[in-house]
Amino acid sequence: MIAVLLLVIVVGVGIYNRLVRGRNRVSTAWSDIDVQLQRRHDLVPRLVAAVDQYAKYERATLEAVTVLRTEAMQAADVAAKGKLEEELTIGLERIIALAENYPDLKANENFLKLQNELVETENYLQFARRYYNGSVRNYNTLTETVPSNIVAGWFSFESKEFFQKTSDEAANVPLVSLGSVE
Numbered sequence: 001m002i003a004v005l006l007l008v009i010v011v012g013v014g015i016y017n018r019l020v021r022g023r024n025r026v027s028t029a030w031s032d033i034d035v036q037l038q039r040r041h042d043l044v045p046r047l048v049a050a051v052d053q054y055a056k057y058e059r060a061t062l063e064a065v066t067v068l069r070t071e072a073m074q075a076a077d078v079a080a081k082g083k084l085e086e087e088l089t090i091g092l093e094r095i096i097a098l099a100e101n102y103p104d105l106k107a108n109e110n111f112l113k114l115q116n117e118l119v120e121t122e123n124y125l126q127f128a129r130r131y132y133n134g135s136v137r138n139y140n141t142l143t144e145t146v147p148s149n150i151v152a153g154w155f156s157f158e159s160k161e162f163f164q165k166t167s168d169e170a171a172n173v174p175l176v177s178l179g180s181v182e
Helices: 004-050 056-075 080-100 103-107 109-144 148-154
Strands: none
Touching: 004 056, 004 080, 004 109, 004 148, 056 080, 080 109, 103 109, 109 148
């Protein structure tokens, strides 16, 4: 009887520790996403300013992206943040596409540097998003399957939300033809 009780305690402690590791992995993964989102948010004003010098007639697009950036930075809920970030991605794609209408802007070294930084940030963000969602999937599986769901219930381990689980299309890096690069 004591051996069975001891075995249950050991298994329970092992499951609890796996749940804690999973929760910590999710928190760390979210931190990685947050860093990339901040990097992206820091790029937006610089990109808007670069385009604004050339595209005075595109004020509505530039203002919409600026508003989306502010809303995305203030969103606390993972699902709301994901939706706003998806909309921001679409807005950034529009800004990059504006360069097609302004040949001087396409050739502007500052704009090209900002565009490359944005593409790099989007790549990092996509990797961080996949890692986070994988961590959430593993953690949620632990909190929902037997016997770990029993321990999760006792210690109030709750399922986590996925980040941007909507369309894969919005996660793609905004690619724009900037002429032939030889």
